[in-house]
Amino acid sequence: MKLERKFAQGETCVTLEEGARIAGYASWFGVEDTGRDVVEPGAYHDSLARMAVEGRRVRMLWQHDPAQVIGVWDEVREDARGLFVKGRLLPGVEKAREAAELIGAGALDGLSIGYTVRRAGKDGQGRRLLKELELWEVSLVTFPMLPSARVGAKADPMRDMARAITAARLELARD
Secondary structure, three states: OOOEEEEEOOOOOOEEEOOOEEEEEEEEEOOOOOOOEEEOOOOOHHHHHHHHHHOOOOEEEEOOEEEEEEEEEEEEEEOOOEEEEEEEEOOOOHHHHHHHHHHHHOOOOEEEEEEEEEEEEEOOOOOEEEEEEEEEEEEEEOOOOOOOOOOOOOHHHHHHHHHHHHHHHHHHHHO
């Protein structure tokens, strides 16, 4: 099966909380994306249940690159709206610090899922209805497939973190 990626956002898709914490919806149910796919409610249920039983986690990646893990999703769950994720960017990872800076500046505002299709159908309008997905990862991305959605972000904590990182780099460079 081919690994697919789905970019999604909503008006509160990613919010910055207390430093490098992020939360939001990585997927919305019933919303057609630019690829003409619609994720149906319950599409992640079995995958999330299997992961829990097997002790596996959904990975947080940078731009779908499996070599660039940038954080940890502490919570991944379905609700009535879609797939909600909440996690932490890891300050010891360079790309995570860059992501935090970009989010804080409003330059990066997307979430995207990486998955394989287990079950899908078509509707009368030719859209693919994604009924069951095997979720692998949720990435921070530049270009989501739901372009009308935007991120809400509190920039001040990220700006403070970026300043602290810059100061630490300068201090290390002097030694």
